[in-house]
Amino acid sequence: MAKIIVVTSGKGGVGKTTTSASFAVGLANRGYKTAVIDFDIGLRNLDLIMGCERRVVYDFVNVIRGEANLNQALIRDKHAKELFILPASQTRDKDALTLEGVAKVLDELGNTFDYIVCDSPAGIERGAQLAMYFADYAVVVTNPEVSSVRDSDRMLGLLSSKTKRAEEGREPITEHLLLTRYSPKRVTNGDMLSINDVNEILAIPLLGVIPESQAVLRASNSGEPVILDQKSDAGQAYADTIARFLGEQLPHRFIEEKSHWLKRIFSLKEKETV
């Protein structure tokens, strides 16, 4: 049975889709057969981030309504061999997603896949609730900023009450915090919440810190998930995040301010004299 991961945040624009894309590619490149599902019905975007927007024929809602079978709707990813994408529908019908429909699709995927990544829409409406309902793991994407932190806390409340695991009184969903758009320089200046600040408030284990990076926009421009850009800081940070998710112990990187080149030279000289 596949493990189901929901990527959620409450607030929009914090990096859920960027994270879902990189998470899915990361897991697939490690040899796990992975499916990534876009739950943002009406505002499909995962296909653009994954670079498969022109190959969408059938979608999630088509499968739920029986207008297509799962194999027709799944798009084979061009970056990772073991990865498939199930795009969202562009319908404006708010009731297109049903609990039974989602259950059926996840069940069917569960037979053949190792991981299913659910890219949640923003907000707390039906799409967001269904994206988290069947989850075993939650990646709560948070920016070090007041509204994002508050919304993340709201989502933690929903994860512990409005999910299948909660309703059945089973072991709760494993929650992970992913801090994105982190700027060590602004933290040093006292103008951005630090890792410790956010950790203290949300009190869930920190899975990774993705630095604010030019590479993220470049990646979405070209439809190549940023984890594939292993020269970039964000790409490496996502690779570390996947490794930690799979149980490896790795220190967090890109969380200290890059020192000025003059400072670096001086510290180098100090080291030489020691």
Added chain:
Amino acid sequence: MSIQTQLSKIVDYFKRPPKSAQVAKERLQIIIAHERTERDKPDYLSLLQQDLLDVITKYVAINREDIKIDLDRKDGCSILELNVTLPNFKESPSSLFKEIVTEE
């Protein structure tokens, strides 16, 4: 103006304002603590509030905002706190009570 207040004004002028991240953290801690207690309330509280309002308005004209219900948890014990603000009476509450009785 005393020298002391003048001095403290000068000190304030040179004191740096708190960093915005610190302000953000404190504001978040307060609002999230508040929202978490709201979140943990059982669903029946608002229904109970409505029922109590219905009962009380049979006797006294009050608004929904005049009833506050809170559930506190202390040492594994839940305390239901009910706070009803009654309007100012011209007559004493006891005479009001009599009135109701005579009405019946």
